[in-house]
Amino acid sequence: SKQTLILLYGGRSAEREVSVLSAESVMRAVNYEKFTVKTYFITKSGDFVKTQIFDEKPAENEKLMTNATIDFDKIVKASDIYEKDAVVFPVLHGPMGEDGSIQGFLEILRLAYIGPNILAAASTMDKLLAKLVFETVGVPQVPYVAVFSDDNLQAAEQEIAEKLQFPVFVKPANMGSSVGITKVGSPSELQAGLKEAFKYDSRVVVEQGVDAREIECAVLGNNGEVSATLPGEVVKDVAFYDYNSKYIDNKIEMAIPAVISPDLQQEIQNYAIKAYKSVNGTGLSRCDFFVTADNKFYLNEINAIPGFTQWSMYPSLWANMGLKYSDLIEKLVELAQSAFETRE
Ligand code: ATP
Ligand code: MG
Ligand code: MG
Ligand code: MG
Numbered sequence: 001s002k003q004t005l006i007l008l009y010g011g012r013s014a015e016r017e018v019s020v021l022s023a024e025s026v027m028r029a030v031n032y033e034k035f036t037v038k039t040y041f042i043t044k045s046g047d048f049v050k051t052q053i054f055d056e057k058p059a060e061n062e063k064l065m066t067n068a069t070i071d072f073d074k075i076v077k078a079s080d081i082y083e084k085d086a087v088v089f090p091v092l093h094g095p096m097g098e099d100g101s102i103q104g105f106l107e108i109l110r111l112a113y114i115g116p117n118i119l120a121a122a123s124t125m126d127k128l129l130a131k132l133v134f135e136t137v138g139v140p141q142v143p144y145v146a147v148f149s150d151d152n153l154q155a156a157e158q159e160i161a162e163k164l165q166f167p168v169f170v171k172p173a174n175m176g177s178s179v180g181i182t183k184v185g186s187p188s189e190l191q192a193g194l195k196e197a198f199k200y201d202s203r204v205v206v207e208q209g210v211d212a213r214e215i216e217c218a219v220l221g222n223n224g225e226v227s228a229t230l231p232g233e234v235v236k237d238v239a240f241y242d243y244n245s246k247y248i249d250n251k252i253e254m255a256i257p258a259v260i261s262p263d264l265q266q267e268i269q270n271y272a273i274k275a276y277k278s279v280n281g282t283g284l285s286r287c288d289f290f291v292t293a294d295n296k297f298y299l300n301e302i303n304a305i306p307g308f309t310q311w312s313m314y315p316s317l318w319a320n321m322g323l324k325y326s327d328l329i330e331k332l333v334e335l336a337q338s339a340f341e342t343r344e
Pocket of ligand 1: 142169171175176177178179181207208209210211212214242288300301303
């Protein structure tokens with residue numbers, strides 16, 4: 001009999017649309033000789049809505065139901081997704097998806113799930129906490145200043161002026177897809193940047209801006225046994241890889257593998273694995289680095305549930321290593337089951 005793969009998509013965060021695209025991609029690529037796919041859309045307000053069930057490959061133009069097309073009579077209790085021996089893929093990004101909350105819920109339900117465990121999700125979702133962990137294990141990062149919403153703003157601005165050079169990047173700690181991030185070119189724009197970031201989180205990170213290439217490495221495995229791909233590069237024709245350039249304008253090109261020296265490639269892979277292990281990485285992560293013209297490199301962040309359309313960086317990096325998209329999904333299912341068995 002076939003195994004049930006449950007896809008959770010949509011979600012409460014600002015990255016909802018990205019999640020739908022990733023989930024549709026997974027739903028199209030799954031090997032339907034092995035899996036039945038059941039899907040649930042999570043609305044902005046957090047309701048779980050039962051959507052399509054696929055027993056065979058859906059038509060090429062089939063879309064998962066979202067706000068406009070869902071049937072509100074099919075709202076279920078979140079715990080009703082439970083099905084014995086099913087594996088859940090929470091294809092959710094950002095807060096309430098990538099931050100440990102849904103992972104904790106799935107553990108309570110005693111379901112196997114793909115991707116980061118509670119600790120890996122929570123610690124990588126919070127850019128501030130992640131920086132502290134990476135610092136501890138000696139992974140290079142750009143200088144930064146933490147600002148909390150109840151801090152004295154003048155003092156914070158002074159600390160930023162002392163420790164960092166403009167431009168700086170102002171980021172809400174707990175977000176993704178560049179939502180709430182501002183590149184701030186001068187002290188006079190700092191307040192506006194902070195205000196924007198505080199819309200999303202009370203914890204904000206102000207980072208030294210670097211003029212750098214963006215090199216990303218895909219990591220796969222559960223903590224003990226982890227492998228990393230050759231890195232790829234996000235080739236930008238924009239100054240900053242913002243939400244529009246990522247998802248609206250299609251301005252991103254990827255170079256896979258990235259054209260970098262073998263030494264640098266090895267170091268990036270090693271630091272990607274080190275960073276992943278430091279947060280108890282489980283399932284998968286995309287580790288994103290900055291590389292400057294003089295070959296200095298810094299870890300920017302770990303995305304524990306990276307964009308997962310067939311054409312996204314993470315699956316493309318694995319495809320370059322010979323692991324094709326549908327096999328990658330199966331590998332993730334296996335890792336989910338083995339993490340589940342360890343827990344139970
Ligand atoms: P993701 O979609 O990858 O989860 P995110 O919202 O977590 O993105 P970051 O990756 O931290 O955000 O930043 C978004 C983009 O802003 C980066 O890909 C890069 O283009 C630019 N950027 C961020 N921080 C810096 C920095 N310190 N120096 C230069 N560019 C930066
Ligand atoms: Mg991110
Ligand atoms: Mg992200
Ligand atoms: Mg990023």
